């Protein structure tokens with residue numbers, strides 16, 4: 724459902740962030756993108772929805788070549804790609820409900836969005852999503868009253884209310900404590916499964932990636948160094964992606980029992 728063909732990004736500074744990346748993501752697959760700082764993970768995610776303009780190569784979402792679209796057509800196609808950010812990107816002074824509904828702005832007309840008047844069906848869906856992530860009781864709270872984990876749940880609802888075919892997730896847990904990080908990763912992966920959604924999750928934490936996804940892509944210096952099952956991330960493979968390190972400690976599974984009831 725998503726295909727990248729020889730995707731290249733060279734920034735104006737001369738930094739070659741992506742070097743001819745090929746990638747196929749089937750429908751419903753959740754994959755983690757790992758790699759050291761500067762490997763090109765954020766650039767890859769942002770080249771897919773063209774928040775960063777690729778230098779060359781092609782991106783297909785289904786049959787549509789995103790790289791060939793005019794700005795109007797791109798705006799429409801972007802509705803099919805929900806994005807979740809590290810820093811949540813909520814509007815602090817708006818309520819939880821308003822932040823979730825802002826995910827529909829690509830759908831409602833200009834005046835409706837200007838007046839923030841959304842169809843009842845959108846409001847109903849927002850309540851359903853907030854209920855699913857355990858935040859329905861906070862619908863009227865302002866975003867700046869929420870904890871990091873709660874904010875990210877709102878960010879997830881805002882992405883899902885777009886009814887996307889693909890989720891692009893950029894470091895969803897980087898600002899969260901370890902336990903909340905696991906809860907958020909689990910939630911994202913469960914929701915993808917429930918909805919048959921594909922997702923690409925840029926994540927620093929290798930153990931967390933291994934715990935939840937079906938496929939891992941390891942990027943190094945803008946190229947795919949590893950593409951396989953989480954179990955394939957042996958210390959040797961991690962050394963080729965990241966360099967020398969004591970990987971036995973890093974890939975040790977975290978005790979998950981304490982969360983079983985959550």
Ligand SMILES: Nc1ncnc2c1ncn2[C@@H]1O[C@H](COP(=O)(O)OP(=O)(O)OP(=O)(O)O)[C@@H](O)[C@H]1O
Pocket residue numbers: 734735736738739740758759760761762763764765766767
């Ligand atoms: N706007 C930019 N202008 C110039 N160079 C950039 C820009 N953004 C990223 N780069 C460069 O492109 C390369 C890839 O960066 P990118 O942020 O995609 O990596 P990353 O794997 O996401 O890193 P991190 O994990 O630290 O976020 C790096 O060398 C970086 O310096």
